[in-house]
Amino acid sequence: MITDARVLRQEFVPGDLEHRDAETTYLSETLAPIADGETPETVIMHGLSGVGKTCVAKYIGDNLRQEVLDAEFQYVNCWQHYSRYRALHRILEGLGQTLDIHRQSTPRDELFERLRQYDGPPCVVVLDEVDQLEDTRQLYHLHELPQFSMILIANREDAILRAVDERLTSRLTGSERIRFDAYHEDELVSIMAARVRWGLIENAIQDDQLRRIADAAAGDARVALSILRSAARRADRATENQITTDHVESAIPAGRKEVRQKSIDTLIHHQRVLYDILEEHKEIEPSALYETYQERVEEPKSDRTVRNYLAKMEHYNLIVADGTSRDRTYRLRE
DNA sequence: CATCCACGGGAAAAACAGGGTC
DNA sequence: GACCCTGTTTTTCCCGTGGATG
Known part of the structure; x- marks a missing residue:
C-alpha cells in the first residue's frame, strides 16, 4: 500500500508546489535582488495554519540555494526558539559560526556581534511564528544589517506588527505582504493526489474519498495530509490494496487527533x-x-x-x- | 457606583546551564 | 567533585487596567 512514507509526512516539501504559484513567484521576485548583491525588502507572509506558508518559504530556500550559489538561507521556528538567545544562536548555528561559542565565556551580545561581523554570502532569514519571539529588539537590529534579509511568518498580519519593535513597525509598513488564503477543496484534493501518486500504490484511493478528506480538513493541508496518512496506514495494516470508505471515516477523527496530539506532547x-x-x-x-x-x-x-x-x-x-x-x-x- | 476578579506587563528574584578552577 | 562565574530562562512579585457584578 505505502510505497514511500516520506512524501506523506507533513514536513515534506514537494519539488513542485501546487496552487501557490502566485505566492511563490512573488516571493522569489522580491528576493531576486540578492543575486546582484543587494538586500531585498523584508517580506511578511500571513495566513491561517496549514495553508502553505512554511512550505513556500522552505521551497524558495531550496531554490535559492540552487540558483544563487552565493546565498545562505536560514529557517528559524520561533515557537521553539523564542528567546533572543535561542533565535540568534539558531541562525549562527545554521551559518556554522557557533563552533567556538562557549556559553560561559560568551560576553553580552556576543551572539549579535557575530552576526554583525558575518561576511559570508547574503543570507535570507525566515522567522516562522515570529509573533512568538519574546525580545523583538533583536529583530530591529537584524534588520539593520545589510547582509541579512528577512521573511516574517505569522498567522495574523497584525500579530506581527504588534509583536515587533515600534522602530521596526514604521519600516515594515512599506514592506512586501503576502497573504495566504485557505485552500479550496479542489486544491486540497490535488495536493493529496500528488502525494498519493508518489507515496502509495496505484489506485489506492478514489477521488471522492479524497474529496471527503478535503471536506473534513476545512482548508487545512496539514489536517488533510494527516487524515490521508492515517487512512493509508489503516489500509496498510489490514494488508488491503485499496483504502476503503471505512478507513477514511475512521481516519478523520484520528487524523485530527494526531495534529492535536503533537501540540499536547509539547x-x-x-x-x-x-x-x-x-x-x-x-x-x-x-x-x-x-x-x-x-x-x-x-x-x-x-x-x-x-x-x-x-x-x-x-x-x-x-x-x-x-x-x-x-x-x-x-x-x-x- | 463601589467592588471584585482576573488579566497581563514589567521588574526582580530564583533556578538553571555549562565551563573553568582549585 | 565542590564551588564560582557569567549568561540564560523560568518563576514570582507587584500593580495598573478594565470589564463584570451586585
Whole structure:
C-alpha cells in the first residue's frame, strides 16, 4: 500500500508546489535582488495554519540555494526558539559560526556581534511564528544589517506588527505582504493526489474519498495530509490494496487527533495537568481551575505562572478562553 | 457606583546551564 | 567533585487596567 512514507509526512516539501504559484513567484521576485548583491525588502507572509506558508518559504530556500550559489538561507521556528538567545544562536548555528561559542565565556551580545561581523554570502532569514519571539529588539537590529534579509511568518498580519519593535513597525509598513488564503477543496484534493501518486500504490484511493478528506480538513493541508496518512496506514495494516470508505471515516477523527496530539506532547507536566482538568470539565472558571490544579500537583506554581501557561496553551489552539474579565472561563477547543 | 476578579506587563528574584578552577 | 562565574530562562512579585457584578 505505502510505497514511500516520506512524501506523506507533513514536513515534506514537494519539488513542485501546487496552487501557490502566485505566492511563490512573488516571493522569489522580491528576493531576486540578492543575486546582484543587494538586500531585498523584508517580506511578511500571513495566513491561517496549514495553508502553505512554511512550505513556500522552505521551497524558495531550496531554490535559492540552487540558483544563487552565493546565498545562505536560514529557517528559524520561533515557537521553539523564542528567546533572543535561542533565535540568534539558531541562525549562527545554521551559518556554522557557533563552533567556538562557549556559553560561559560568551560576553553580552556576543551572539549579535557575530552576526554583525558575518561576511559570508547574503543570507535570507525566515522567522516562522515570529509573533512568538519574546525580545523583538533583536529583530530591529537584524534588520539593520545589510547582509541579512528577512521573511516574517505569522498567522495574523497584525500579530506581527504588534509583536515587533515600534522602530521596526514604521519600516515594515512599506514592506512586501503576502497573504495566504485557505485552500479550496479542489486544491486540497490535488495536493493529496500528488502525494498519493508518489507515496502509495496505484489506485489506492478514489477521488471522492479524497474529496471527503478535503471536506473534513476545512482548508487545512496539514489536517488533510494527516487524515490521508492515517487512512493509508489503516489500509496498510489490514494488508488491503485499496483504502476503503471505512478507513477514511475512521481516519478523520484520528487524523485530527494526531495534529492535536503533537501540540499536547509539547506541554510540560504542569500544563498537562491543567489540560487534564479542562478535559474533565466542559467549562471552568479561573479560580476553580487554579484550586483544582493546586490539589493535583506536588509543588504548585503561582497563579501568575499558571496564567502564563494557559496563555501559551491558548496560543497552541488547545484551549479557548471566553470572556475578558470576571466572566472569564476556560475550556478545551472543540 | 463601589467592588471584585482576573488579566497581563514589567521588574526582580530564583533556578538553571555549562565551563573553568582549585 | 565542590564551588564560582557569567549568561540564560523560568518563576514570582507587584500593580495598573478594565470589564463584570451586585
